[in-house]
Amino acid sequence: GLGAHWPRLLATMAQRPGTKLASQTAAGAAEGLQRTGPPAKEAYQVMVGEQRADPGARESFRRLFGYRRLGPAESLAFILAPVVAVAVRLRMMEGEKTLLEIGMMALRAAAATLLAFVLHLELLRRPRRYDATEVRLPDSRLLPLEDGTLVHCLVKTSAGKKDPKTAGRLLHFSHGFGASSLSFAPLLEDLSARLSGQVCLVAQDASGFGMSPRQPLTKWRTYTGQSQVGQALDVAEQLRPSRAAEETFFGHSMGSFTATEAATNRATVSPAVGPTKLVLIAPAIVARGGGEAKRSSLWRLSRVFTPLVTLVQKGLFVSAVPFLYFALWRLVGSEKFWSRGLSLSFATNQVDTGTLLRYRWQSLTKRWDTGMVLMLYARLFGQASVLDMMDGVVNKLSKLASEGKVDLLILHGTEDAVVPISNSRNLHKLVPGAKLIELKGAGHCPHEEDTQRFAQTIEKFLNSPRNDKDSSTPQVVEWK
Secondary structure, three states, X not given: OOOOOHHHHHHHHHOOOOOHHHHOOHHHHHHHOXXXXXXXXXXXXXXXXXXXXXXXHHHHHHHHHOOOOOOHHHHHHHHHHHHHHHHHHHHHOOOOOOHHHHHHHHHHHHHHHHHHHHHXXXXXXXXXXXXXXXXXXXXXXXXXXXXXOEEEEEEEEOOOXXXXXXXXXXXXXXXXOOOOHHHHHHHHHHHHHHOOOOEEEEEEOOOXXXXXXXXXXXXHHHHOHHHHHHHHHHHHHHHOOOOOOEEEEEEEOOHHHHHHHHHHHHXXXXXXXXXXXXXXXXXXXXXXXXXXXXXXXXXXXXXXXHHHHHHHHHHHHHXXXXXXXXXXXXXHOOHHHHHHHHHHHOOOOOOOHHHHHHHHHHHHEOOHHHHHHHHHHHHHHOOOOHHHHHHHHHHHHHHHHHOOOEEEEEEEEOOOOOOOHHHHHHHHHXXXXXXXXXXXXXXXXXXXHOHHHHHHHHHHHHHOOOOOOOOOOOEEEEOO
């Protein structure tokens, strides 16, 4: 489908020599006509804000993800099919037909035609999917891990260094649910140019997301939260220059669990220069406090029935898998779904082409839908209860922070409609020495809403000594 529309995009770029898209990437785009993958380089420049997509480019990108349109003959066939079916049925029936009988025949014919239409779309008109190597971007790397899997990461280095092994500091980023490493792409670009010294920045795709090759059903446990923590530590181990390197782990929303577990692990078992730094952005970590002592008797009683409940849940999940696949295909292929969903996460409610590309690009990967289904199954049935895991990570973080081994910064938008800011306020109270910055007017994704201002905040935190100011009172920063 792309080959038919790409020449028009080239023509549009050639007509706008004032833009970087026209003057500097037209040659690269022409080379793209000879390859089988999508225009990764051109898309990445839009994702990180180096250029703006003109209408022709937006249309070409849109066609990458959407279902291919029906031809005139196909459209006419689906329109006439129920009419012909009813007419044939009427001729075959003997005797006088009532209006109700005719109406029921028309309804059945319409339902059969709709089913045929859906099957036709899914089997013959679905968007093309690519191997992980074909959708890689300029800063992409596929790293082999100890568990035998390949994981996709975006890797940037500051001070013009090409090899991450030359970096003296490592910054590791874990994304939230539904996102990928690309959600951090603009921030990595900004920080790599802003931070002094030799710094390696790596944003990693969680299992089931992004452009990492999807694992088969036999390896479904690689999609659990604990497995994701192990993969993050493996990536950090490969890219950090030495065991004494300073490391900072970033986690956004759901990725906060991975970042926190990785940071506490590093602070416990690996020596480092000073405390391990941890930055949580709108963390989806339930900060309840109290631990085991405050759990109710009703909660303890519910544990007795957990095996039975789990069995029922597994049965329901397996029976719903076909419908889950279909829902994923239809929703992810819809630009309106992404626009409306992301507008809830952004306080500005404005989602541009670059943002859409960062979130939709992963759906070009082969078997992305299978990875999503296996990830959901693993998170539901392959690990301890979510609340148990949250309690454990909060207790461990509080202990290490009180010992001066972890330095925590929490950033949360006051207009976050996904994770309430009250949760971060509770977490701030539970972790000694933690610093909370409330971003007044920001939504769930402040690092994407205003990347430059967010990078300035991170730069200040990274270059400041631990607890240089009183951290017991949240700091409020105007974001609009």
